[in-house]
Amino acid sequence: MTAELTYREAIAEAIGDELASDPKVIFFGEDVGAAGGAFKTTVGLFERFGGERVLDTPISEQAIVGAAIGSALMGLRPIAEIMFADFAGVCFDQLVNQLAKYNYLTGGQAHLPVTVRMANGAGAGFAGQHSQSVENWFLNVPGLKIAVPGTVEDCYGLLRAAVRDDNPVLVFEHKNLFGLKGTISPRPIRLGEAALVRPGRHVTVVATQQMRHRAVQASEHLGTEGIELEVIDPRTLVPFDDEMVAESLKRTARLLAVQEGPPGGGWGASLIARMTERHFEYFDAPPRLLASADTPVPYAGVLEEASMPSVQGIEQVVRELVAF
Amino acid sequence: MSETGFDEGAPSEDSAVEKELLADWEHLLGSMLRIRFFEDEVKGLFGSGQVRGSTHLCQGQEAVTVGVCSLFTPGDVMTCTYRGHGAVLAAGAPLDAAFAEILGREGGLCGGKGGSMHLAELARGSIGSNAIVGANLPISVGAGLAAKHNKTGKVSVAFTGDGSTNIGAFHESCNLAAIWGLPVVIVIENNHYGEYSPLAATTPISRLADRAASYGMPGVLVDGNDLLAMRGVARQAISRARAGEGPTLIEADTYRHEGHSRSDPAKYRPEGELELWLARDPIKRFEEVVRAAGAASEERLASFRDGVRAEVKAALATAKSWPEPAIARLYEDVYR
Numbered sequence: 001m002t003a004e005l006t007y008r009e010a011i012a013e014a015i016g017d018e019l020a021s022d023p024k025v026i027f028f029g030e031d032v033g034a035a036g037g038a039f040k041t042t043v044g045l046f047e048r049f050g051g052e053r054v055l056d057t058p059i060s061e062q063a064i065v066g067a068a069i070g071s072a073l074m075g076l077r078p079i080a081e082i083m084f085a086d087f088a089g090v091c092f093d094q095l096v097n098q099l100a101k102y103n104y105l106t107g108g109q110a111h112l113p114v115t116v117r118m119a120n121g122a123g124a125g126f127a128g129q130h131s132q133s134v135e136n137w138f139l140n141v142p143g144l145k146i147a148v149p150g151t152v153e154d155c156y157g158l159l160r161a162a163v164r165d166d167n168p169v170l171v172f173e174h175k176n177l178f179g180l181k182g183t184i185s186p187r188p189i190r191l192g193e194a195a196l197v198r199p200g201r202h203v204t205v206v207a208t209q210q211m212r213h214r215a216v217q218a219s220e221h222l223g224t225e226g227i228e229l230e231v232i233d234p235r236t237l238v239p240f241d242d243e244m245v246a247e248s249l250k251r252t253a254r255l256l257a258v259q260e261g262p263p264g265g266g267w268g269a270s271l272i273a274r275m276t277e278r279h280f281e282y283f284d285a286p287p288r289l290l291a292s293a294d295t296p297v298p299y300a301g302v303l304e305e306a307s308m309p310s311v312q313g314i315e316q317v318v319r320e321l322v323a324f
Numbered sequence: 325m326s327e328t329g330f331d332e333g334a335p336s337e338d339s340a341v342e343k344e345l346l347a348d349w350e351h352l353l354g355s356m357l358r359i360r361f362f363e364d365e366v367k368g369l370f371g372s373g374q375v376r377g378s379t380h381l382c383q384g385q386e387a388v389t390v391g392v393c394s395l396f397t398p399g400d401v402m403t404c405t406y407r408g409h410g411a412v413l414a415a416g417a418p419l420d421a422a423f424a425e426i427l428g429r430e431g432g433l434c435g436g437k438g439g440s441m442h443l444a445e446l447a448r449g450s451i452g453s454n455a456i457v458g459a460n461l462p463i464s465v466g467a468g469l470a471a472k473h474n475k476t477g478k479v480s481v482a483f484t485g486d487g488s489t490n491i492g493a494f495h496e497s498c499n500l501a502a503i504w505g506l507p508v509v510i511v512i513e514n515n516h517y518g519e520y521s522p523l524a525a526t527t528p529i530s531r532l533a534d535r536a537a538s539y540g541m542p543g544v545l546v547d548g549n550d551l552l553a554m555r556g557v558a559r560q561a562i563s564r565a566r567a568g569e570g571p572t573l574i575e576a577d578t579y580r581h582e583g584h585s586r587s588d589p590a591k592y593r594p595e596g597e598l599e600l601w602l603a604r605d606p607i608k609r610f611e612e613v614v615r616a617a618g619a620a621s622e623e624r625l626a627s628f629r630d631g632v633r634a635e636v637k638a639a640l641a642t643a644k645s646w647p648e649p650a651i652a653r654l655y656e657d658v659y660r
């Protein structure tokens with residue numbers, strides 16, 4: 001497949017391909033069917049697969065996730081949509097106390113191949129309850145896998161891998177990337193396999209989604225100064241490809257994690273903790289975390305942009321690391 | 325008939341069914357006694373500090389779960405609450421593995437990972453006891469969705485407490501089950517207390533079955549301590565579900581003989597209330613029916629009781645002989 005499509009279209013493509021390839025797959029959520037999705041990410045699926053495979057739900061996030069759990073217990077492979085990722089707060093119990101723990105609490109009896117999709121991220125002016133990057137909420141909930149695709153190809157590949165995985169997988173799609181263009185490949189992506197976005201010798205920069213693209217922009221600017229960034233996109237936070245980061249760090253001796261979302265308890269801090277614990281001898285400079293401001297996401301454009309790590313911010317931290 | 329199209333109150337089963345029932349009294353009474361005696365032992369285990377955490381006994385409510393689960397055919401499933409020993413045993417879980425789970429043994433239903441509040445045996449239709457109030461309801465809706473999707477004719481039952489009717493998941497679940505027309509039966513075990521609070525202190529209506537009206541589904545109130553009435557109502561609801569006619573809400577009026585949990589002596593109960601309900605004990609009442617129908621003499625019933633108690637004690641001894649889980653099990657079952 002070489003035709004170009006958007007990140008948004010890749011979502012519908014992935015869901016459609018899974019619905020087509022496995023009759024056990026069903027898909028439901030608010031306005032995902034007849035309306036084609038609140039973000040138009042599921043256009044055409046209802047028409048193609050009908051109301052028995054693609055179901056519109058009431059505005060009932062607890063029931064949506066619970067319905068996914070229950071139908072998975074009975075052998076289906078449901079894909080549930082939670083629309084804005086912020087709404088995960090409405091069904092937090094079903095996600096963390098039910099979905100994540102079912103297999104463990106039943107001593108391995110339960111089989112929950114559930115995919116929960118939601119749209120993440122700031123930058124579009126949706127304010128504090130529709131703009132968060134909430135993947136970090138789930139980092140200390142054992143039992144969930146977490147995917148954070150940042151490109152068209154990853155979005156398609158990770159979504160298909162999530163549906164085929166026998167564990168619950170949360171897939172965070174980034175709202176500000178919906179219009180991104182690219183191509184998709186039928187090659188499956190293994191959950192837990194990072195992407196080496198661009199090789200470089202001086203600083204290892206680990207970033208996801210919107211921040212991955214900012215890191216690439218920063219690396220282009222810094223290249224003119226003779227500073228090479230090695231940009232790594234982990235693509236999944238659980239499992240996390242520590243190996244690729246460690247291997248890179250061994251060469252660069254400098255680590256920067258760039259994370260959208262507040263700094264506390266996030267994947268960036270966790271990554272830095274693991275790397276310093278295990279590979280302290282690799283470091284020639286203290287590891288750095290660049291995260292969003294420790295505030296809710298504000299509405300006004302200048303404030304919202306100021307709340308997130310910027311390309312210039314990344315460049316500045318990289319220069320500090322190199323100069324250390 | 326009520327305005328919801330369901331027989332009101334406690335419809336007695338017709339004589340043919342009653343005959344069949346009396347031929348099958350050993351199975352039904354045995355199910356209720358197994359739960360009663362199982363929990364006698366559990367009470368003792370907790371009282372003597374042999375098991376950990378807490379436990380929530382359903383003694384006094386046995387006719388509700390036995391009434392429903394005795395109608396199951398293979399493939400029917402149910403979820404229940406942390407007061408779920410009864411439902412899981414009624415669905416057929418073996419006594420020894422159920423004891424072993426509460427004792428935290430390797431051979432427990434869940435390998436010792438769940439304990440008293442999480443008994444589950446998926447193979448026999450117990451798809452989950454839930455320790456979060458109301459959280460099993462959306463999951464039962466999902467099981468019903470799968471049954472409808474796969475056109476299996478199977479039913480998905482959710483047992484839930486009166487206290488759960490005030491949590492959001494209850495509303496979302498009833499609504500979704502109704503709008504999708506799912507083969508779901510929601511059984512409220514109204515034991516009149518949500519933890520330590522009497523129903524009247526938390527809920528502005530006294531007839532919880534009335535909540536069904538706002539979901540456009542039948543809502544039926546039944547004497548949950550009358551096994552035959554319970555079965556009659558459950559049979560109609562399950563038939564409706566299997567026939568594709570959608571969900572039913574059943575309110576089973578019942579009572580828990582013990583407090584909320586093992587740390588609760590239930591001092592908030594008005595004087596005489598427990599005695600009133602002990603006189604309406606579902607097991608005693610069913611034994612009365614069996615005797616009155618001439619199916620068994622008091623001597624026969626006494627020896628039957630002794631037999632079940634011996635079976636329960638033997639199962640406990642077996643469970644106690646099983647080892648604790650290997651430490652390596654800690655890390656298993658997080659992911660598949």
